[in-house]
Amino acid sequence: MNQSKTTDAVLVSSYLKGEESSLSILITRHKQRIYSFIYSKVFDRDVAEDVFQDTFIKVINSLKRGKYNEEGKFLPWVMRIAHNLVIDHFRKNNRMPKFENNSDFNIFSVLSDNSLNAEKGMIKEQVESDVRRLIEELPEDQKEVLMMRIYKDMSFKEISEQTGVSINTALGRMRYALINLRKVIDKHNIVLTN
Numbered sequence: 001m002n003q004s005k006t007t008d009a010v011l012v013s014s015y016l017k018g019e020e021s022s023l024s025i026l027i028t029r030h031k032q033r034i035y036s037f038i039y040s041k042v043f044d045r046d047v048a049e050d051v052f053q054d055t056f057i058k059v060i061n062s063l064k065r066g067k068y069n070e071e072g073k074f075l076p077w078v079m080r081i082a083h084n085l086v087i088d089h090f091r092k093n094n095r096m097p098k099f100e101n102n103s104d105f106n107i108f109s110v111l112s113d114n115s116l117n118a119e120k121g122m123i124k125e126q127v128e129s130d131v132r133r134l135i136e137e138l139p140e141d142q143k144e145v146l147m148m149r150i151y152k153d154m155s156f157k158e159i160s161e162q163t164g165v166s167i168n169t170a171l172g173r174m175r176y177a178l179i180n181l182r183k184v185i186d187k188h189n190i191v192l193t194n
Contacts, residue, residue: 001179008029012026012074026074033053034082035048035049038086051082055078055118058081058085134184135177137180138180138184139180141173142174145163146181148162149174
């Protein structure tokens with residue numbers, strides 16, 4: 001078969017049937033993109049190389065355990081694993097990655113990370129669903145303000161008018177919502193992707 005034209009899904013399938021060389025084709029095909037993504041977060045070649053190796057160890061383990069079922073979406077799946085490992089690396093070192101050149105980890109920054117291309121939609125979708133799940137745990141008044149601000153892109157003036165509270169109260173609720181969200185994330189030790 002012409003390996004350069006073989007789809008990722010076919011290569012994954014043949015690897016699962018015991019064709020070890022299919023995995024090296026997949027790694028070679030996507031190495032540059034995955035490595036560049038990791039490097040753009042860690043800015044250190046040795047660390048990027050380590051995370052890259054760990055990513056493929058995890059990919060191999062997941063494939064062998066039958067954990068891969070996203071046919072045709074191999075690259076986004078690998079990117080999500082790499083993304084989680086980048087966050088794990090920073091957690092171990094007690095610092096968070098510099099999404100949007102912001103030294104404080106901002107839970108919404110992943111949503112607008114421009115360094116992702118085809119995989120962006122999938123990671124964004126995953127993060128958004130995780131964030132929404134966390135928001136469900138907030139008190140109703142804080143949840144309302146947060147949803148209006150983040151998802152409806154309303155100004156605090158508009159939120160104030162719609163909820164019938166002062167702008168300061170709306171701001172306060174937003175602040176507490178973010179503080180509580182951070183507590184929920186820490187309590188569950190959640191990585192905002194997988």
